[in-house]
Each structure stands twice: as C-alpha cells, then as structure tokens.
Amino acid sequence: MTAEVSALTVPFFTQSATFSGLWPITRRHIVEVIQNGKYSHGRKVLELERALAAYTGAAHVVGVNSGTDALVLLLRACGLRPGDEVVVPAFSFIASASSVVLAGGEPVFADIEPDGYGLDPASVAAVAGPRARFVMPVHLFHHLADLTGLAEVARGLDLTVVEDSAEAIGMRHNGAHAGLLGAGGVLSFFPTKTLGALGDAGAVITNDPVIAETVGALRHHGRFGRTIDNFPGISTGTGAVGVNSKMDDVQAAVLLAKLDRLEADIRRRAVLARRYADGLAGVPGVRKLPSVLPRRASVRGVFYVYVVEVDRRDELAAHLAGRGIGTETYYPTPLHLQPCFARLGHRPGDFPHAEAASRRTLALPLYPDLPLGDVDRVCAAIRSFYLGERA
Template sequence: MPFFTQSATFSDLWPTTRGHIVDVIENGKYSHGRKVLELESALAAYTGAAHVVGVNSGTDALVLLLRACGLAPGDEVVVPAFSFIASASSVVPAGGRPVFADIEPDGYGLDPDAVAAVAGPRTRFVMPAHLFHQPADLTGLLAVARRLGLTLVEDSAEAIGMRHDGVHAGLLGAGGVLSFFPTKTLGALGDAGAVITNDPEVAETVSALRHHGRFGPTIDNFPGIATTTGLVGVNSKMDDVQAAVLLAKLGRLDADIRRRAELADRYARGLTGVPGVRKLPSVLPRRASVRGVFYVYVIEVDRRDELAAHLAAHGVGTETYYPVPLHLQPCFADLGHRPGDFPNAEAACRRTLALPLYPDLAVDDVDRVCDVIRSFQTGGHA
C-alpha cells in the first residue's frame, strides 16, 4: 500500500470539485481571483481567524509572515532542531538568522526551557512547529516569549484543526501558516498555503507581499493589479484551481479528521506492547485543553531503517520524519553545530517512522501494517 493516496477521496469529491473548477473557468481568472477569496473566507470561518491570506505554498507563507511581523536583517529566530527544513530555511530569505533549540522528547515540540537557554540579545522571534498530531507547548512558549520580549509566530503548516484552549493553532501569537501540500490533512493537488492571523496590519502586509508588494485599489473588488508598489514583494499568488480543490475538500475536513483518529486508534491497539516499538503517539497532557489532529502517525522504533526496508519489501510505504536534524544540515554548517548539541532532536531523527495514515486507508490495511511490524520485531514472516 502507498504511504499516501487520495484517489478514492478525489473520486468521491469530483462532482463538487468540478463545479468549483467550472466556476473558475467561466470567471476567467485563474490565479489570485474570486475562488481564492472564497477559500480565504471559508478558512477564516473554520479556523476563527480574523484574516486568511492565500499564497503559493506553506514555505512562502512562513517567509511572508516573518517579514510582515517586522523581522529585520540579522534578527534571530529560535526554531526547533527537529522539523521540516522550511521551519528554519524560511528565516533566511525573510532576512533573519535561525537559532536552533532542542525539542521535548515526547511531543516533538520546541522545548520552552531550551528556547530560554539559547535566546540572546539579537533574538526577536520564536517559531515553534506543530508536528504530526498535536501543538507544541504553547502555554510554556508564550510565557517564555513574554518574559524575553519575543514575538511568537507559529509554523502551523501541519496543524489545521488543532486547537489550544479552543483557539486554532497559528492564532496564539502574531500569526501562523497552513500548508496545503497534497499529503496534508487538507491537501490540494499541488502546492498552496495560507497565512492566518488576527492582526489586520500583518494580514495587509502579507497580502501586499504575495503580489509584488502592491497596495491600493484592486480591479473588480478582487485581487488584481493594484496601483501602488509599497514593498519589495514576490509572486506568491494562489492558483484558483487549487482553491477550488480545497473548497471541495474543506466540506469533509472534520469527517476526515475523525477518520484519521479512528485509524490512529487502530494502530495504537495493534502496536501496543510490540517489542522494539519504543513510543506510540499520544496527545500529551498540557496546562491547557488541546485538540490534536493526526496528520501522520509517527512511531519510534529501534532499527528504524531496517524496519522501513522490511515494510517496503512487504509493499508498505513509509516516510522518515526527519532523517537529519536541522542543525546538522549542510546548508547550516556555518552555524557551527556538532552532533550531540540537541540530543532529543537527534534521537527523534534516528527513531521516528511515519506509517500510512489517510482517509482512503482501510482498517484492514492498518492491521496488515501492524502484522508486518510485529513480524519484523519478532523475527518471523508476515
């Protein structure tokens, strides 16, 4: 079975999707048009954000959010050593310098105490990433940010549907982002992303930056060719075709989230007590009410790479999240980090393995994956 597919979901949604796409074609505006506005409004209603700004990708969303929040050249941004590369690489084109900190060993989120330990006189921002199935410790991180005078922005690219005390992830600080990469909980058929924020100035600046820095009146009351270029921006407009796909899928998002939770529970029952499985995912008790969402199902195992090969030999696709910690990536060699600097992040990189988890997956498929893992750990054959 593949690590991810949405063929059945897309087949079911094709009549609704087709209607949205026909609307785009008949309107004649294929990028940055009315369908994008419609999606932004629907996402604002879903997340509770005062403002949603659609862009070309989740990575662009991070870059533009940091710029809109006032990141100045040379400002430091504390980011986790364990995350997707964009959590750190986005800081550089925004003009800043990433500073790595370790993660909590159980939740994979940025450790508030580690943030306090690495923050220095040039540190201006802290940017946790909400990974896999739950938000980082936002209570602790907000307390550190207030104490040190830092702006908190959230890499909530994986976190649609996640909430902290009823507030959607991405809206606890100055703003957050969403990624609609096809494998995400709400995925497009290509790249797309969004910035979410309750700050009107941040939203206005991101809206300008995504369209070459243009402010001012627009054509036909939707984003077109604005009259004033007030900032040096980029071309990060969202395609209306991707917005059409996302609008069709947004209507079943909560059902998909429930299905993901059911499959995760099936995995938990099938893998509990299996030798060599060091850790199964769970939503950690926090100082706040947390609603988790299973974007991927990540376990920690001994002999991770051997297990991945064993699963592949039995037709089961997996992904490694993430094989190299960010502080040891070659592109950040100039920061001078060495193995052992962030032990929790490095341990996670050695042990974590993501198993198939998506609404099209059948319960029998989950049972099959569990059987193959059990056969590897016990030395038998599935």
Template sequence: MASKFRQRRWALAVPFFTQSSTFSELWPETRRHIVDVLDRGKYSHGHKVVELEEALAAYTGAKHVVGVNSGTDALVLLLRACGLRPGDEVVVPAFSFVASASAVVLAGGRPVFADIEPDGYGIDPAALAAVATERTRFVMPVHLFCQPADMTGVGETARGLGLAVVEDSAEAIGMRYGGTHAGLLGAGGVLSFFPTKTLGALGDAGAVLTDDPVVAETVAALRHHGRFGPTAAHFPAINTTTGAVGVNSKMDDLQAAVLLAKLDRLDADVERRAVLAHRYTELLADVPGVRKLPSVLPRRADVRGVFYVYAIEVDRRDELAAHLAARGVGTETYYPTPLHLQPCFADLGHRPGDFPRAEAACRDALALPLYPDLREADVALVCQGIRDFYRFAEAA
C-alpha cells in the same frame, strides 16, 4: 508465475499516501468549483481564492486569512510582515522540516536552534530560554504530527524574554489549544496545503492566519509584488502602487477550488484519521522494538490534536523501513537529519550532540501510512509487517 506475483504484491501494497478514493467521491463538487473558475476566466488570485480565504477564516476563527502559493512562502511573508529585520534571530526547534529554518533565512533573519521537549516533538520552553540572546526577536514553535507545541510554556517564556511568537502551523489545520486554532496563539501562523497534508490540494498552496489587520494587509501586498491599495488584495490593476518589494506568491484558483471541495469533509477526515491512529496504537502496543507510540499529551483538557502523521519510534528504524518496503508498504522518515546538522546551516557551527533529543528523534522516528483512504485491513497489514520484523530479529 512472475505476473501473478506482481499482481499479488500490488494487491497487498499499502502506499504511504494516496487520495484516489477521496477524489472519486469529491469529483462532482470539485468539478462544480473548477467550472466556476473556468467560467470566470480568472485563474490566479481571483474569486475562488477569496471564497477559500473566507471559508478558512470561518473554520479556524481567524480574523484574516491570506492565501499564498505554498506553506514556505507563507512563513517567509509572515515573518517579513511581523517586522523581521536583517540579522534578527528566530529560535526554531532543531527537529522539523527544513522550511521552518530556511524561511527565516529567506526572510532575512538568522535561525537559532533549540532542542525539543522530552515527551513530544515541540520546542522545549526551557531550551528556548537557554539559547535566546540579545539579538533574538522571535520564536517559531512548530506544531508537528498530531498536536500543538506547549504554547503555554512557549508563551510564558517568550513574554519573559520579550519575544514575538510566530507559529509554523503548516501541519496543524484543525488543531486547537485552549480553544484557539493553531496559528492564532501569537502574531500569526501558516497553513500548508501540500497534497499529503490533512487538507491537501493537487499541488502547492498555503495561507497565513492572523488576527492582526496590519500583518494581514502587509502579507496580502507582499504576495503580489508589494502592491498596496484598495484593489491590491485581489484583482489588482497593473498600475497599482508598489509600496514594498514583494514576490509572486499568488494562490492558483484551481487549487482553491480543490481545497473548497475538500474543506466540507475535513472534520470527517480528521475523525477517520483518529480512528485509524487508534487502531495502530491497539495493534502495536505490545510489539518489541516499538519504543514509542504517538499520543496527544495532556497539556490542557481542551487541546484538540489531529493525526496528520502517525510517527512511531523504533529500534533499527532503517532496517524496519526496508523490510516494510519489501512488503509493499510505504513509510517516511520525519526527519532523517536534524536542522542544526543540515549542510545549508553549517555556518552556524553546530556539532552532533548539541541537541540530543532532536537527534534521537531523527534516528528513531518512522511515519506509517495514515490518510482517509486507508482501510483498517491495511493498518493490520502494516502492523503485521512490523511484528514480523521484530520477531525474526529476535529469532536471529
């Protein structure tokens, strides 16, 4: 009996993320790229990385794409390449993954937090203006979950304050604002290819997007121990001149191979995510306790959102997550603690209540499973679990 029960739970389980079906379908193309890497014998920072950079430039419209080993390193190197000096302030939204702020510290700067806008999760341009000081040199909007931040408002405020804009567009592949791909609305942006991302590798990888050739050249050097010169961008000689203190942030060619295989179906995956998100919205529209469903805000007629995450805001969030887990449904909390209250930033002196919108999002937001392998029957199962939780709660 116990064995049958475990089998039934497994059959009904909806993991927060899986891509097993995707890779089964993509294996022939993936294998072709991997064999090419093996035949060349160059496993890091080689021809396959160049091929991926060129393909991403064509997809995003960026003049320059520089592959690195993670989205976090991409942010650090981009800030350094844009001229961040020790102690310079960078305004960051208080609601984001910790890397948005830790990258500022790792690049030598000081994060300054701002609250998010009331109708979305992007930085509030009015809050940006309120926290900027004479030491502030950059603002880093973060494009979260399903849409770009308000780049019109951010851009206008930044210009008025004399700030450079560097985008944390790690989640934003495929998103566009005013016809321009996210990450190309300021000095530059980044992409993360962490496995759960809309375009995900089988491990860590990232990239910098920019239209500035000097920024691109500097990032290309910094990712490989600061080696400048005509052969430094790829296939560098051991004795290439070191012009700056860089790091080892080269992209592995095997990750580039996986990403190239998946890039061809990216638009189809984006569309599949939109279909599943629409189904979630239909099924959850009238559920008591579900207070906010995601939607792409009508900032401009030509904004293109991409559902990387389907995040809802709910009553009794942690209890709901536990209820779904007991039914075999995976969820994630984005993000349980706002950045200004993270212990690693305690020296900045913030207290609860400083950024109430960010704190409310951390208290109430819950991400549901959303990925191309997900079936509509899985979506229905997740939504039924949510409906049952609030029905039982009302009855109690």
C-alpha cells in the same frame, strides 16, 4: 515486484478514492473558475479565504502559493529585520529554518521536548541571545507545541511568537486554532496534508489587520489593489518589495471541495490512529506511540501523520518496503546538522532530543482512504520484523 506483492501494496499516501467521491463538487468549483476567467488570485481564492476564516476563527486569511512562502511573508510582515534571530526547533522540516533565512533573518536552533516534538521552552530560554526577536514553535505530526510554556518564555525575553502551524489545521488550544495564539501562523495545503490540494498552496492566518494587509501586498508584488501599476509600498513603512506568491484558483477550488469533509476526515484519521495503537501496543522495538500529553488536556490534536519511534528504524523501513508498505522518515538529519547550516558551527550532541528523534521516527501510512485492514497489515508486518511472526 511480483504481482502478488503489487496487489498487496499499501502506499504511504493516496487520495484517489477521496477525489473519486468529491469529483462532482470539485468539477463545479473548477467550472466556476473557468467561467470567471481569472485563474490566479481570483474569486475562488477569496471564497476559500472566507471559508478558512470561518473554520479557523481567524479574523484574516491570506492565500499564497505554498506553506513555505506563507512563513517567509509572515515573518516579513511581522517586522523581521536583516540579521534578526528567530529561535526554531532543531527537529522539523527544512522550511521552518530556511524561511527565516529567506526572510532575511538568522535561525537559532533549540532542542525539542522528547514527547510531543515541540520546542522545549527551557531550551529556547537557554539559546535566545540579545539579537533574538522571534520564536517559531512548530506543531508537528499530531500535537501542538507547549504554547503556554513558550508564551511565558517569549514574554520574559520580549520575543514575538510566530507559529509554523503548516501541519496543524484542525488543532486547537483552549478552543483557539493553531496559528492564532501568537502574531500569526500558516497553513500548508501540500497534497499529503490533512487538507491537501493537488499541488502547492498555503495561507497566512492572523487576527492582526496590519499583518494581514502587509502579507496581502507582499504576495502580489507589493500591490494593495488588483491594478497593474499600484505599488504604494507597505503600510507598515518597511518599503519592502513584494513577490509573486499568489494562490491558483484551481487549487482553491479543490480545497473548497475538500473543506466540507475536513472534520469527517479528521475523525477518520483518529480511528486509524487508534487501530495502530491497538495493533502495535507492547511490540518490542516500538519505543513510542503518539499520544496526547496528559498535561495538555486543553489541546485538540489531529493526526496529520502517524509517527512512531522504533529501534533499527531504517531496517524496519526496508522490511516494510519489501512487503509493499510505504513509509516516510521524518527527519533523518536534524536541522542543526544540515550542510546548509554548517556555518552556525553545531556538532552532534548539541540537541540530544532532536537527534534521538531523527534516528528513531518513522511515519506509517495514514490518510482517510486507508482501509482498516491495511492498518492491520502494517501492524502485522512490524510485528513480524521484531517478533519473527509470519505476516
């Protein structure tokens, strides 16, 4: 890479400027961890759980070591039994389906709505069979799934709603935070998330005290207390063996430092998204820009990432990379066509909206540190690809 291109690089994600500004408060939290002398499942994790409860309005927040573990433990705490089926979208990150398998269940795929990328309630109703006990809407990119329509289907089929709200911190429906509209939900604090740590971390959020108590035990080898040998089993009567999924206090310290500026970061992300919308409006080849669906005026979206649908997606990504601009492809192979789920017997064409999204979606750089001028550069490079303009 030439020095000229290197100087113009727009990374897909970085938070170096964020941490430069937050270092004093981050250091204070980390010093407290060191002084407390407990580096996992300690006071700082408890402080974060309480702060997240205040932010989300959840009655209970249980910190764990990843968003994936949060899904697994939430499903187990909700009573998933071996062989129970969970309806999940065919277009999502692999953890939305692998968590079901890891919890002992079986994923059943359904198609998505073409606009908001959430589970299509009609498709859920079509695929849910007699063994289906759960439906897992995933809130992708910047928008909540159709929780009203999915709740109606779930009631009719006697399904428990468990939300994969890993990307959805700050998103709300009629004032209720994502993850609190069913039995419970999860948060992921992977570094690129809207509220990101310096490594893996996650949480379960719920208003159900039994679910919270069960997750709290499962994350710590089945212990209800903090003693070495207190393994009384799970109060729900499952007798389940727990795992080691405790959150590190250093990650909790980082998240506490960043939580104070979360709303400012969300507003900044919205400014960047509007800049993209203005810069890409009317560009041939850009099929779809993200927007809040009109029928969901009660939804507050948050731009975790800025995902567009484009023609010749992979060629465009290569074009941008050649100009020092990072992108990510969400998700190039839909879940029902992943090799690890080949045993379910799906074929191309089974879920056309999910497959179309997998061919066309491309995520552009979007994070609070991103200058507006870099957004303009990305837009100019995209116009140069489709219109032959010089970028």
